[in-house]
Amino acid sequence: MARDSKSKEHRKKGGLGRGIEALFEDEPQIDTTEEVQDLSLDEIRPNPYQPRKNFDNKSLKELADSIKENGVFQPIIVRKSINGYEIIAGERRCRASKLAKKKTIPAIIRNFDESQMMEVAVLENLQREDLTPLEEAQAYEMLQKNLGLTQEEVSKRMGKSRPYIANYLRLLTLPSKTKRLLQHGELSMGQARTLLGLKDKDKIDEVAKRVVKQGMPVRKVEALVAQINSKKPRKKTVRKSAFIRASESQLANKFGLNVNISESKKGKGHLSIDFASTDELNRILDILGVDLDD
Template sequence: MARDSKSKDNKHKGGLGRGLEALFEDEPVSAAEEIQELPLAEIRPNPYQPRKQFDDKALRELADSIAENGVFQPIIVRKSVNGYEIIAGERRCRASKLAKKTTIPAIIRKFDESEMMEIAVLENLQREDLTPLEEAQAYDMLQKNLGLTQAEVSKRMGKSRPYIANYLRLLTLPTKTKRLLQRGELSMGQARTLLGLKDKSKIDALAKRVVKEAIPVRKVEAIVSQMNQKKAKKQPAKKSAFITASESQLADKFGSSVSITAGKKGNGHLSIDFKSTEDLNRILDLLGVNLDD
C-alpha cells in the first residue's frame, strides 16, 4: 500500500495548524465530502506550492505501487475556473500520471487564497519535504502575499521567531550559493555561517570551496572570522584642530550639521545638512543666494 505518511512529532499550533491536522486524519468522509474520481488532466498543482523538487526514485516507486494497488488516500482539491487545484496530495497526483492513470480519487473542499498558501507550506513542513531554501521562500511568500510580520508567520507556522528569521536570511545569499543550497551540496549550517562574511562579494567563491573540500561548519566559522579580520575597516583619518574648529563655527552660523573633508592636495569637500525645503531656503538666504533672480 502506498500512502503519504504524516510526521507525528511535528505538531503545529494555531488555528490553521489544527485544521491541517484534521485535513489529513484518516477519518470516514462525510456525505458532504464524498470521494470522487476526477480526471487527472483537469487537476493542476497548488499555485502556492513551495516545493520545487520531487525525489524521482521515490516518485517512481510510488507510481509502481499505484499501478498495482491504486491510490488508497484521496487527494484534496478545490474547484477553480478551469478544473481543480491541488490542496494536498501533489506527490500522489504526479505518481498517478507516471502510472498512466487517467483519474484519481479526490475530495473537493472550499479554501480561499490565504488558506491555500498556508496549507501548502504546512503540509510540506509536516512531511519535511522542503529544502532550506524552499522553506525560506515559503515564509517570504506568506509575509509578502498575506502582509504578515515575522512574528505572525512564526505564530501561524508553530515555529519560533528566530527560526523564521534564520531561514529568511538565506534569501540574501548570492545566486550561485543559493543553487548549491537548493541542490543539497551546501548545508543549512554552512550557508548560515557564510552569511557572516562581511565582504559579500566573496561568498560565492567561499561556498564553492566549502563544497569542494567538504569543510565542516566549525571550520567554515573559523575561515569567515579570519577573512573578516582582514576586512576590518580602516579608522578614518583624524581631523585637524583647524578643520574641527571650522566645522563648529559653520554649524553655529547655519544652524545645521556641517562636515569638512580635506584632500591630500589642498582640495576637499564641504557639506551642509538640511532637513526640509524650508530649511534649505533658510541656508541659501544666509549664503546670500536668491534663486528668484
C-alpha cells in the first residue's frame, strides 16, 4: 500500500493552531534583515530532536541537483553549540547541500533553548506533513517526556485536540512488526488504529500482515476485528495420562456414576463424582464406608 494512501485524518492535518513564531511570543520580533552567514557544512550537526527518521532519497537527489544549479535560496536556521552548530530548521537542505558537494550553506544563527529546539523540530515537520504517523506519535511522546507535559498541554502547544494526540500516542503500543508496516507506509493510520481494537493483542501482527496482503480498506478491517473479537476462545483439551484414564474407568465401574479426575502441573489433582440425587450420594458414602451417624 503506497504511503500516499494514508488516512484522511493524517493527510488533513495542516493548519496548526499556532505557528512557529507563536511559540516565542515573549521574544522580541525577529528583524527581517537579520544576518545570513555562510557556515561550513562540516560544522553543522542535525537537530537532536528531529522527529523525522527517514528522508526520501529520490526527492533529496532532486533537491541536490537544484542546489548544484541554483544554490540554496532559503537559509537554514541553526543555534551555536559547544562544537559548531545544531540545525533548528532545514535539515533536508543541509543533507542535499552535502550531496551536491557544497562546502558551505547560508544560515541564520538564533539563540534557542532545548525546549524551543524540540518544539520547532516537531512543528516544522508537522506543517510540511513530512512525518509518518509513527514518527508523529514519537514526536508527541518526546515532548511529553522531555518537557514533562501532559497530553492536554501537548495538544495546546501543537494546536491539536487532546483525542487527536491520544490517538497518535496509542500507535506506540503496537507490536514491532506492525509498527514497521506503519512506518514504511504499508499500513495506514486508520488501519493501525482499528487493529488496536483487537482484544487479543498477540494477534495484531498476524492480522496486520493479512490486512496489507489483501489491501483491506478501513471498513473491512473494522469488520474483521469485530469478527475476531466475537469468536469465543477454544478451551484447551488436556490429554490425560493412561493411569488417570484407567483410574477414572475403575471408579466409574465401582460407583456406577460418571467420575472425572484432573491433575495440575504441580502434581495436585481434583476428583469429582457426579450424582443426581440424595439416594445416590448416600450410596457413594456407603461404598466409601462413611457413616454420618457416628
